[in-house]
Amino acid sequence: MANSNDNSDTDKQTSITVEVAYATPQRQCIVCVEVPAGTALIEAVKRSQIPDLFPDLDLDTADFGIWGKVKPPKSPLKHGQRIEIYRPLIADPKESRRKRAQRAAKRR
Numbered sequence: 255m256a257n258s259n260d261n262s263d264t265d266k267q268t269s270i271t272v273e274v275a276y277a278t279p280q281r282q283c284i285v286c287v288e289v290p291a292g293t294a295l296i297e298a299v300k301r302s303q304i305p306d307l308f309p310d311l312d313l314d315t316a317d318f319g320i321w322g323k324v325k326p327p328k329s330p331l332k333h334g335q336r337i338e339i340y341r342p343l344i345a346d347p348k349e350s351r352r353k354r355a356q357r358a359a360k361r362r
Contacts, residue, residue, distance in 0.1 A: 270288070
């Protein structure tokens, strides 16, 4: 006869917990989500309800990453991973650095 605890052990093995993070200049949000093992990154983002909290967030055009490395939306997840939703860049980082260096040179 099977022990009733066997099912909970199986559930623990088949579900994982991940974090979903998104930030704007005004606020940030990090949500823990429990999903089945192997769930696609985009599905965890949708389950996080972050798109509901940030109505301007367009998941169709957003880029995603796991711990700072860009990943496609269909990437399978592993327990403990942190999904990051990236906003589009407002300015080219190389151009911004060049302008800062020019301003610093003028001050010298």
